Amino acid sequence: MRNPRLYPLLATIAIFIIAYAICYLQFPYILSTRVAGNLLTDNAYLGIVAVGMTIVILSGGIDLSVGSVIAFSGVFIAVMLRDSGLHPLAVFALLLVITTAFGAAMGWLIYRLAMPAFIVTLAGMFLVRGVAYMMSIDSIPIDHPFFTSLQRVYWLMPGKGRLTLIGVVMLLAFVVGHIIAHRTRFGANVFALGGGEQTARLMGSRVGRTTVMIYAFSGLMAGLGGIVFALYTGSGYPLATVGTELTAIATVVIGGTLLTGGAGYVFGTLFGVLTMGLIQTYIVFDGTLSSWWTRIAIGVLLLAFIVLQKGLLRLTTARSAA
């Protein structure tokens, strides 16, 4: 491998494989398709949101509103299915339009007001969470027949593992995210913006349009993540997924994307999500560790990855200078 930009991605994949091997030595059953299927299902909403977050971070921005958007989506779906009589698919479409428009509005504010993305999306986080509270403060069950039939869709893998619909949606989201980030003109603009707004403008990239599209895409992904989360939990709850935006940012960083923007791979984030899921699975398998060890482990992992990235970056710059 000549390309030093691939190193963080390779390191992520290597650490995931090593971690899986260690878990396998202790609990052989962890290599079954059942566990693998659950790994995809349990982390589906996180993965989808992380795809949007990867694009945002590649552009050098940040989106703190996604956790609230997921909670809002769940409440919106539950309330609409209960009160309006619309078909779930129509509700999904309406929801995605709303969250995409919301993301676009935040992107527009960020560009137009020249405000830091951190502050604008922070206000957006409060706003969306507040709207979710206004729609309901209780958890609402969703029992539409079409909706519950979607929850039961799965393909039986060899070894009786279940590849659920939402797991497949997450994998598709990563494929689409990869194509958008690495194979389209929009993706090139995202990387250019991540390299520096001034340089992107001088290169002729339309910074305003790109910024709006980036946050619109993140809003779309958060809405999709919300649908998946509603399918996963079968309810809408305005207090759900508090802090998911930070977990998503952590997975993106563990996945090898530089938080300064301009370098990274969408597929790295998939391994970031799977590594986090693996830690949680391990703690469940072990049974004696308390759940708070998950957070400490994720923090330590985050630290290790960033230091690793720093070291690699220093190594490559030293080599190119020599």
Place this chain on the structure above:
Amino acid sequence: MPAAVKRILPQLITLLGVMVLVSLVFPDFLSIDYSDGRLVGPVIDVLKRGAPVALLAVGMTLVVATGGIDLSVGTLMAITGAVAAAAIVAGHGLVLAIVLALAAGLCAGGFSGFLVAVVGIQPIVATLILMISGRGIAQLITEGRILTFNMPGFAFLGSGTLLGVPVPVWIWLAVTALAIVIVRRTALGLLIESVGINRRASALAGVNARVILIAVYMASGLCAALAGIITTADIRGADANNAGLWLELDAILATVLGGNSLRGGRFSISAAVIGALIIQTINTGILLAGFPSEYNLVIKAVLVILILVVQSPSLAGDLKRLGSQLSRRAPRRSAKAAPQRSDR
């Protein structure tokens, strides 16, 4: 000091505006009574409840002035509160409990500062590490329970009254005054600003940027420890899950409302503290006005967005441009075309 007053004028006007707004929906907002040897009233309540965010805002302003951000302060409140409570439960006494909590805050701040200044990690990630893992650490200290204790001396820090005013108010007033004296009566404030504007240039000019950076994160950790002590003392228990939850966001918001640029450089601690009071006035006002509590976040978000839009530098430029164009009676089309020009 007319220059200092001029600097905090926008924040004072905003605070007054919010107070007038609250008074309109709750006429008794400004009434203060004196009973049982202490002042009571909504304003006193705002000052007392605003204490944690005001304290965090002092440290956050210093960090933001260096171009950084500290996401870990809310979690640090949980850790330091847990340390204090654990020390009291173990029978170590009042002084040692406070010293241990402050030391924990300093250590955690030093850790973040080391990551930023020596390892060279971006501040937002460096502090994210403690933000994510910190509540786990706090739960490790409290062993997953809510540690309650009964020590009047410690509880005095959170719910006591001194000269008619709640003790937390004295604490944040003293810390704010102390911080302002330290950074403005010495060259320290200037050095912090120079690091924030251009770290490399200031390092070349002989400023020890590394030490300054670590010092501001330690100061932020110390402020978070004080806020954690107040919160823990107030409820007489350490709640690892909920102590200081999302207060880092309020603290950052207060700093930004105080007109401090997240890109670093010139800063004003007093303006940030007024920003914290603005947030607390909004919070208390929404409750007093009797809105259903589920409306709180939306009202808060809308007010914050409004304040930010009004304070936005580019909007001010636009208005100026628009004004000058109108006075020159230029056709309206050029006013519309102006924002698009920067787009291409």
